[in-house]
Amino acid sequence: MEFEDRVKSLIRSIPRGRVATYAQLAALAGNHRAARQVARVLHSSSRKDRLPWHRVINSRGGISLGRGRGFEEQKRLLKAEGVPADRSGRVDLGAFQWEPPGLHGPRLRPPRIAVVRP
DNA sequence: GGTATGACGGACA
DNA sequence: ATGTCCGCCATAC
Numbered sequence: 001m002e003f004e005d006r007v008k009s010l011i012r013s014i015p016r017g018r019v020a021t022y023a024q025l026a027a028l029a030g031n032h033r034a035a036r037q038v039a040r041v042l043h044s045s046s047r048k049d050r051l052p053w054h055r056v057i058n059s060r061g062g063i064s065l066g067r068g069r070g071f072e073e074q075k076r077l078l079k080a081e082g083v084p085a086d087r088s089g090r091v092d093l094g095a096f097q098w099e100p101p102g103l104h105g106p107r108l109r110p111p112r113i114a115v116v117r118p
Numbered sequence: 119g120g121t122a123t124g125a126c127g128g129a130c131a
Numbered sequence: 132a133t134g135t136c137c138g139c140c141a142t143a144c
Binding site: 001003004031033034035036037040041044 | 138139140141142
Binding site for chain 1: 123124125126127128
């Protein structure tokens, strides 16, 4: 359960007033393709482990929870710590995305290598 | 081993 | 901008 533990630790380290994306957390946890596992961790453990789950949003800067399934609460919790979300749940990533300390030029994803399309 | 799940992401029309 | 398609992979069973 290494990956899951790293994800939880990362989520706990997101400061108030900032957000992180699923893909970002997956990459920081060691697997840039495991965004879905981050979602799964939140789904299954955010309540039990008291995680600041509302600071996790999708790569387009949006709230991924549906209306009536947490959307409103997430928006409210974010607003309460100074992160505004518009009516569609959109947050300005450029202004509020968490940047973990210690990384100079964070390479969250491997460079795209040339690929031939058959 | 296999199947199902999951609050996803990127590419493309 | 919106919507669809498909790859991805850690877990649970």
